[in-house]
Amino acid sequence: MPNTWNPFELIARRWQPSAAFVRRAALATVVMSVVIVVTGGAVRLTQSGLGCSTWPKCTPDSLTPTAAMGINGLIEFGNRLLTYVLCAFIGVFIIAARARAPRRRSLTRLGWAMFWIVMGNAVWGGIVVLTGLNPYLVAAHFLLTTALLTVSVLAWRRAAEGDEEPRDLVARPVRQLAGLLVLATGVLTVIGTVVTGAGPHAGDAKKVHRIPVDWHEITQLHVDFVYIVVGLSVALWFTLRAVKAPAAPRRMMLELFGCIVLQGVIGYIQYFAGLPEIVVGLHMLVSTLVWICVLRIYLALRDRGPVPAGPAGSPDGVGTAPAADAEVPAPAEPQPAAGTSASSR
Numbered sequence: 001m002p003n004t005w006n007p008f009e010l011i012a013r014r015w016q017p018s019a020a021f022v023r024r025a026a027l028a029t030v031v032m033s034v035v036i037v038v039t040g041g042a043v044r045l046t047q048s049g050l051g052c053s054t055w056p057k058c059t060p061d062s063l064t065p066t067a068a069m070g071i072n073g074l075i076e077f078g079n080r081l082l083t084y085v086l087c088a089f090i091g092v093f094i095i096a097a098r099a100r101a102p103r104r105r106s107l108t109r110l111g112w113a114m115f116w117i118v119m120g121n122a123v124w125g126g127i128v129v130l131t132g133l134n135p136y137l138v139a140a141h142f143l144l145t146t147a148l149l150t151v152s153v154l155a156w157r158r159a160a161e162g163d164e165e166p167r168d169l170v171a172r173p174v175r176q177l178a179g180l181l182v183l184a185t186g187v188l189t190v191i192g193t194v195v196t197g198a199g200p201h202a203g204d205a206k207k208v209h210r211i212p213v214d215w216h217e218i219t220q221l222h223v224d225f226v227y228i229v230v231g232l233s234v235a236l237w238f239t240l241r242a243v244k245a246p247a248a249p250r251r252m253m254l255e256l257f258g259c260i261v262l263q264g265v266i267g268y269i270q271y272f273a274g275l276p277e278i279v280v281g282l283h284m285l286v287s288t289l290v291w292i293c294v295l296r297i298y299l300a301l302r303d304r305g306p307v308p309a310g311p312a313g314s315p316d317g318v319g320t321a322p323a324a325d326a327e328v329p330a331p332a333e334p335q336p337a338a339g340t341s342a343s344s345r
Contacts, residue, residue: 008095008098008099011095011098011099012098012099012100012101015099016099016100016101017096017099017100018100019100019159019307021096022093022096022097022100022107022159023156023159023160025089025092025093025096025097025159026093026107026152026155026156026158026159027156028089028092028093029086029089029090029093029114029152029155029156030149030152030153030156030292032085032086032089032090033086033145033148033149033152033288034149034285034288034289034292035082035086036079036082036083036086036145036148037142037145037146037149037284037285037288038281038284038285038288039078039079039082040079040141040142040145041280041281041284041285042075042079042281043075043076043079043203044138044196044201044202044203045201045277045278045280045281046071046072046075046277047072047202047203047204048071048072048073048075048076048203048204049076049128049129049133049138049202049203049204049208050072050076050129050132050133050203050204050206051065051069051072051073051074051075051076051077052065052069052073052076052077052080052129053129054129054130055125055126055127055129055130056126058073058076058077058080064077065077080122080125083118083122086118087115087118090111090114090115090118091115093111093114093155094108094111094112094115097111097159098111102308104158104163104308106158106163107155107158107159110151110154110155110158111155113151114148114151114152114155117144117147117148117151118148120144121141121144121145121148124137124140124141124144125141128141132208132209133202133203133204133208133209134209135197135198135202135208135209135210135211136197136211138193138196138197138203139193139194139196139197139211142193142196143189143190143193146189146288146291149288149291149292150291150295153292153295153296153299154295154299157296157299158304159307160307161303161304161305161306161307162304162305162306162307162308163304163305163308164303164304164305165304166302166303166304167302167303167304167305168301168302169245169246169249169300169301169302169303170240170243170245170301171243174236174239174240174243174245174301175298175301175302177232177235177236177239178236178297178298178301179298180232181229181232181233181236181294181297181298182294182295182298184225184228184229184232185229185290185291185294187225188222188225188226188228188229189287189291191218191221191222191225192222192287194211194213194218194222195215195218195219195222197210197211198210198211198212198213198214198215198218199215199219199275200215200275201275201277201280223267226264226267229260230260233253233256233257233260236253236297237250237253237257240253245301246300248300249297249300249301252293252296252297252300253297255293256290256293256294256297259286259289259290259293260290262286263283263286263287263290266279266282266283266286267283270283
């Protein structure tokens with residue numbers, strides 16, 4: 001017997017969202033995850049990391065920034081407020097996934113995973129402030145945000161497919177090559193946090209502890225892994241063409257190449273212009289787009305069947321919504337009626 005006091009049950013009785021709405025809600029969490037990465041970068045690049053001197057309040061005596069704190073306090077506090085906006089988007093996704101019938105626990109679990117990552121990262125961000133922007137904790141703060149982005153991309157993909165056992169669309173070695181690309185891109189991201197922790201953008205105008213490594217050497221290692229990612233991307237593209245993989249992952253490879261080229265241009269501008277703040281911010285934005293592209297390619301190389309149809313009377317209860325990036329077959333050519341020749345049509 002359903003629990004009449006469960007708010008999710010009450011919502012599900014009165015609202016049956018379509019599969020398309022659930023997908024859009026999942027996509028919104030991806031977009032907000034990217035926004036929170038970029039705004040977090042803006043906090044560092046404007047030297048606003050300690051714009052609020054403590055946590056959870058902004059100052060020991062005030063929850064909000066004061067006029068004396070200037071623009072840095074507003075930037076840091078604004079980034080904190082965006083956490084609530086992010087939680088609201090995640091909440092919409094959880095409610096929509098829970099209200100839609102048939103209930104898909106895989107989606108609600110991903111939604112709650114996003115929520116708890118945000119809560120944990122909020123507390124972690126407070127520890128970062130209380131420790132005076134310890135560079136190791138700052139790096140972990142960014143990696144937790146990357147974990148949030150990863151789960152949101154997984155939720156977006158799962159909302160566009162069914163719950164059948166995964167079926168490979170290409171040979172297993174091809175998927176393993178795609179997995180290697182994901183791994184290399186993840187290592188590239190981790191090295192990038194070390195570059196940031198050792199580089200000139202400390203996050204605050206005061207003297208802030210930095211990671212004690214040679215900044216130029218760790219930057220060169222970062223560049224080396226860029227070449228590894230590019231090489232693996234080219235190898236995967238040729239492989240997908242050779243095995244005649246579905247069109248969707250091959251199209252996603254072109255999107256990845258576009259992001260890589262843009263990131264390369266931004267990287268050279270950073271190097272020759274002396275790391276201007278706005279260009280570094282663009283570098284962070286495009287890095288999230290590269291990560292999204294890599295994850296989507298890997299997930300597009302397997303299939304879980306169509307999205308389960310909703311109940312009769314629901315927005316899409318008479319059929320299933322097509323999965324994102326699915327190939328739509330061409331309509332079959334009508335056949336001549338029995339007893340007629342082809343020439344009579």
